[in-house]
Amino acid sequence: MEFTLIAPSKTIFKAGAVEEIDKLVAGYGRRFLIVIDPVFEKNGTLAIVTAAFDKCGIAYTPYLGVVGEPDISYVDECSLQAQEFKCDAVLAIGGGSCVDVGKAAAGVITNGLPVKDYLEYVGTGRKVEKPPLPLIAVPTTAGTGAEVTKLAVIGSKKEKFKRSMRDDQLEAKLVIIDPKLCVSAPPKVTAIAGIDAMTHLMEAYATWKATPMTKALALAGLELAGKYLRRAYDDGSDLEAREGMCMASYLGGFAFSNSGLGAAHGLGMAINVYYPVPHGLGVGITLPYVMEINANDNPMLYDEVGKVFAGKSFDKPGEGTTFAIDFIKKLNAHIGIPADLKELGTDKETAVLMGEKCFGTSMTGNPVQLDAKAWGELFLKLI
Numbered sequence: 192m193e194f195t196l197i198a199p200s201k202t203i204f205k206a207g208a209v210e211e212i213d214k215l216v217a218g219y220g221r222r223f224l225i226v227i228d229p230v231f232e233k234n235g236t237l238a239i240v241t242a243a244f245d246k247c248g249i250a251y252t253p254y255l256g257v258v259g260e261p262d263i264s265y266v267d268e269c270s271l272q273a274q275e276f277k278c279d280a281v282l283a284i285g286g287g288s289c290v291d292v293g294k295a296a297a298g299v300i301t302n303g304l305p306v307k308d309y310l311e312y313v314g315t316g317r318k319v320e321k322p323p324l325p326l327i328a329v330p331t332t333a334g335t336g337a338e339v340t341k342l343a344v345i346g347s348k349k350e351k352f353k354r355s356m357r358d359d360q361l362e363a364k365l366v367i368i369d370p371k372l373c374v375s376a377p378p379k380v381t382a383i384a385g386i387d388a389m390t391h392l393m394e395a396y397a398t399w400k401a402t403p404m405t406k407a408l409a410l411a412g413l414e415l416a417g418k419y420l421r422r423a424y425d426d427g428s429d430l431e432a433r434e435g436m437c438m439a440s441y442l443g444g445f446a447f448s449n450s451g452l453g454a455a456h457g458l459g460m461a462i463n464v465y466y467p468v469p470h471g472l473g474v475g476i477t478l479p480y481v482m483e484i485n486a487n488d489n490p491m492l493y494d495e496v497g498k499v500f501a502g503k504s505f506d507k508p509g510e511g512t513t514f515a516i517d518f519i520k521k522l523n524a525h526i527g528i529p530a531d532l533k534e535l536g537t538d539k540e541t542a543v544l545m546g547e548k549c550f551g552t553s554m555t556g557n558p559v560q561l562d563a564k565a566w567g568e569l570f571l572k573l574i
């Protein structure tokens with residue numbers, strides 16, 4: 192066996208951690224770029240952070256421009272802002288978009304603009320040569336796992352692409368997970384982020400690239416997500432459920448950043464080439480269909496997953512897999528993830544094209560490899 196394990200140097204998991212952020216970030220920098228979702232300015236979180244920084248003399252420049260999916264323009268804007276302010280560290284507070292923008296910026300600030308140069312497939316092949324600024328990631332939606340990955344997924348609305356900036360050095364130096372920050376997430380955000388976390392866990396579990404370590408992390412996360420996603424969706428103030436989903440998301444990010452993903456992420460990326468829907472929606476819609484395709488090839492693939500979802504063993508091989516697929520379909524229905532792509536109004540020609548666009552790094556990890564025509568047929572079934 193041979194594997195490399197990437198993990199953040201330090202993780203602090205604590206409800207209310209953000210209130211003591213000045214103590215937690217001590218030693219990482221004195222001049223911070225704060226990339227923060229504008230929602231957290233409105234609800235007073237930014238004021239808590241800046242008051243704590245003021246108290247101990249840490250200088251900062253906030254960037255509140257991230258709206259929706261992470262765009263190359265956001266990374267370039269905030270990197271320039273940080274260079275002008277002479278920042279020596281980056282604090283990213285928000286969902287996956289903010290964390291990914293902050294993560295990419297940490298690399299771009301020291302290595303030079305523009306971020307597009309570093310993106311796989313669409314860039315110039317430029318590498319992160321100089322060490323990025325230390326990144327402190329504070330995720331506020333339990334879903335993307337961006338706080339534990341070594342890549343930033345950045346897109347362009349104008350040029351219609353979504354690609355990764357990938358380098359081991361981009362891994363956050365410190366991750367602060369404060370489940371209290373998730374309490375304000377509305378049910379729709381909880382559902383979309385939560386099903387993204389579930390998909391990371393499922394794909395990290397099923398990929399042929401999994402190691403015993405990543406499989407164990409993924410299975411532990413699947414048990415938590417199976418137990419808590421519905422609860423967090425039904426009652427956002429349920430702190431136990433929020434904690435459970437924060438942990439599930441963290442485990443998912445930890446697992447997939449070391450094992451890779453699978454076809455639901457390949458298909459989800461293809462959907463995002465044509466439609467600006469949230470990432471979690473695309474992968475969540477396609478997850479049960481990908482599980483069915485994978486289970487056709489290996490009917491016992493998800494038996495252990497079915498066991499942790501059900502909290503009991505099954506009599507016959509394959510029954511757990513059937514249960515796991517059905518569980519995801521019912522969960523999706525409960526939390527409002529559609530069963531198909533009808534609401535996008537996709538025509539047949541685009542469905543076929545999406546089948547051709549799904550071949551990125553994620554797709555290579557899927558246990559079953561199909562051609563563009565076959566994936567296109569799945570899209571045709573869903574429109």
Ligand SMILES: [Fe+2]
Nearest residue numbers: 335387391474
């Ligand atoms: Fe994802």
